[in-house]
Amino acid sequence: MGGGGSALRVCADHRGGINWISLSPDGQRLLTGSEDGTARLWSTADGQCCALFQGHESYVTFCQLENDAAFTCSADHTIRKWDVLSGQCLAVYRGHTSIVNRILVVNSQLFSSSYDRTARCWSMEEEQVFQEFRGHRNCVLTLAYSASWDLHGTPCELEEDMARGLLVTGSTDGTAKVWQVAGGCCHQTLRGHTGAVLCLVLDTASHEVFTGSTDATIRAWDILSGEQLRVFREHQGSVICLELVNRHVYSGSADRTVKCWLADTGERVRTFKTHGHSVSALKYHAGTCYFAKKVQERVWGPLPTFTPQECGKDLNVQSA
Template sequence: MGGSSSALKVCTDHQGGINWLSLSPDGQWLLTGSEDGTARLWSTADSQCRGHFQGHESYITFCHLENEAAFTCSADHTIRKWDVMTGQCLAVYRGHTSIVNRILVSKDYLFSGSYDRTARCWSVDKEKPIQEFRGHRNCVLTLALYSSKDLLEDSEGEESEEEKLSKDFLVTGSTDCTVKVWWVSSGRCHQTLLGHTGAILCLILDAPNRELFSGSTDYTIRTWNIVTGEQLRVIKEHQGAIICLEVSERGGSFQGTRA
């Protein structure tokens, strides 16, 4: 690449900093969550704002976009679901008692992590939590989800929603320096992964290889066996906090990004 570059498109309608971006699965829309307490939907074709989601009473910390619905969480302790086409708020999920840092949407379920030291599981179609994960000694910053069936060969036959949920595990990373693995069906802590000496800022799973990667303010990336909880590797080359991880399909490698 040359020594200089210029922006291809600029989206400038927010009145505050942008805390998160989420691209729709089809790549046609971009959702932004801002310090101004609103989310906006942009067309990736022409950079025009096509949706403005207002209702949160404080800044938005994270957002997630699907093709027909958008989800936002906020320092106002709530999560909201929005209709992408109309901008109408479809649901408000209340229950956390502090800032909601992160959400994760998986089919009919919504997971959230908060400064109140808990994570929660919600039914997307309902506005009450169906499970609470309590055990961290400080705020929950990041989430990941996997199913035990992803680690095994596909089983035959149809399963009920209850049977599917019983095989799901939620992984949480916290400023208490630990990673915890929880049974989604019961809310019980299955494993606590110890080793980091700083806050856990990011998690990513490599289910085919049964590995979990965690990045921290202790400048390290750690690799764990997701089945046994054994720490496999510690990567120490970064000179700053690890804020983002991405797994590559090429040989099962991964990339880390530091602050």
């Protein structure tokens, strides 16, 4: 294995590629959503499959694991909530008219994005749409949320409008948009990418959002002013997934690498060569970076954060 980084687990129970992975808040369980139409729950300690979630009529595009429930969305236009112990489907959310790309569960709110060019906020108990966000000119791929209490320093005139927080969405129209959840209004449109915005991650403390695109760049923005702050250039393929940890940005790409960057400067710290396949999902927890590739497995290995003094040293991470 590569010096200092190696594959610790490989599981191949899915019958299709893995589109997303989600870690439980305590890091002890991992949820995977697959092109085989199922989601699976795994123990991170031994790599054993703990539960199988079946019911979607098409492939699973995304999943999110909470303490007592799992959420999945699918090309069948629906979102499902599951009991993690029994595997029983607890709720089905219907309303999108095309593929549901992403979901986000935060502060008892459920958000979703879809190929139908909308994002939505759902009442989880009533299984109904609370708010709809329209304005993108093409499908909405990714989203992130900032709660109102994270927006300290917001100008007074915006406080009431932002009382339910901000939603940030990325689209194949090449833009990201910042929405006021309470009224569904677009607060800012972030323009600069020359390709689809595939992924984004928020730093609520600094009011920044980082976006990754098919144009092979990562861009940092001020979500309140809409200003582009910096551009990260080194990937040779689409940037598919992002994680932000301790002011380090981790990016997974179609160029078969994971890169670590200094969020404040855009300087690359390390490159991790995953070999063989695009990196489709990336999660960081307690010093370990979990990544999924477009094959019938999921792999993880330790990818620590680094100091600026350690810049420029490459590290290989090989799958088993």
